[in-house]
Amino acid sequence: MTRPNPLRLGASAPALRKMDFFSGMPxxxxxxxxxxxxxxxxxxxxxxxxxxxxxxxxxxIRTGRVRITKRLETGEEMLLAEEGPGGFFGEMALLDEGPRSATARAVEPASLLEISRNDFKVLLDQAPLLAYAMMRVLSSRLRGTGALMVAQLQHKNRELADAYRDTITAVVNTLEARDPYTRGHTGRVTTIAKAIASGMGLSEEELFIIEIGALLHDVGKIGVTDAILKKPGPLDSGEYEEIREHPEKGRHILKHIAYLEKVIPCVLHHHERYDGGGYPQHLAGADIPLPGRIISVADAFDAMTSDRPYRRGMQFARAVAELRRGAGKQFDPKVVRAFLGVWRKLARLLKRPPED
Ligand SMILES: [Fe+2]
Structure with a gap:
């Protein structure tokens, strides 16, 4: 029988057998x-x-717990794993001969067994069951790390998406503060456009683009003067022309912001008409990007049903009839159909009885 090396005072075979990792080994x-x-x-x-x-x-690890962490570029420490008795670490750098891939820190007083690089090689060579057991643990650890990375990435993505929304909402609130008559318009258009897009079965990514695009659809009105924006009476042709420039002005504002690139079609094309009679590019049918066609319906519906100083907003049911009438002319019939599938739910969401 092999005796424990008295100089190393490592561990005895019976003590090792008590640890899960070694329990089935010869x-x-x-x-x-x-x-x-x-x-x-x-x-x-x-x-x-x-x-x-x-x-x-x-x-x-004999006793205690050790936390394995990796430092990110931002300086944050990402937790990769927390190992308890029987757990092992440090094998990666010995296998690929690179530097340490992570930091290991005891979270409580810990007793560890340390094995040198040369002895580690001898062990892998002479104890195939040990090598196999290690490979099993490494494989499941790799799976765990993969799942952890995906979860952390998803979490970061959600945080980033929330930050976009918050920043953009702040810009939109500033914009709406200029024009009290359209207060809440952007939020309602966003709710309606999202409901239509989700009724059409669009992907999560497309929904997010439409949400941000709807929030920003009138951002170009920042460039329209107060005298025109707040004019209580009808606009003359020159003033009307200036208002019609807001999609192009919106595109100009957003074009240098890389992460908003995909949102530009929403802003640029929300006043195009399905029959080609809209602006600014007089696109028709499927040439109008779908987000533009969706926001156009949402925008028109909210404009019809909102109160203005000079008129009361339309009843929901009447505005729905108007959208039906405009299908194929002003609006994409597919988008109107999707709207018809969600408008009663929308009435509840916007706290308006359908026949008010
Ligand atoms: Fe607009």
Missing amino acids: DEHLALVARVARRRRFRAGQVVIEENSAADTFFI
Whole structure:
């Protein structure tokens, strides 16, 4: 029988067998591990290995817990795993001979078994069951890390999407503050456009583009003078021309913002007509980008049903009839059909009884 090396004071084979990882291994494998392992103690918070440092050891946890983290470019520390008794770490840099891929830190007082690079190679060579067990753990760890990365990425994406929305909503609120008569218009157009788009079965990404596009559809009105924007009476032809420039002005405002590139068609084309009689580019039918056709219906419906100083907003049911009448002329019939499927739900969402 192989005796534990008294100089190394690592671990005995029976002690190793108590650890899950080693429980099914033959005695000679455990004896081999016991012979080469050296016991080391770490205080809570103490770093065991540091990311990017040179690597020449491998660790197995006897007692305590160790947290494995990786530093991101932003300086944040990302938690990769927390290992308890039987867990191991440090193998990657020994296998690929690169620097440490992560930092390991004891979260509570921990007793670890340390194995040198040379002994680690001997172990893998002479204890195939140990190598196989390690590969199994590594595979499941890889799966876990993959799932963790995806979850963290999704979380970051949600945070980023919320930040977009908040920033853009602040811009829109500033814009609407100039024109009290259209207060709430942008929010309602966004609600309606999203409902239509989701009724048409568009993807999450397309829905997000339409949401941001609807929020920003009139951003070009920032460039329209107050005298015209707030004029209580009818506009003369010159003033009307200036108002008609707002989609182009909107495109101009957004064109240098890379992450809003996909939103530009919503802004530029929300006043095109399906029959080609709209502006600014007189596009017709399917040549008008779909988000533009959707926002056009949402925009028209809200304009018809909102109160203005000089008139009361239309009843929902009447405005729906107007949209039906405009299908194929002003509006894409497919978009109007999708709207007809969601408008009663929308009436509830916008807190308006359909026949008010
Ligand atoms: Fe507009």
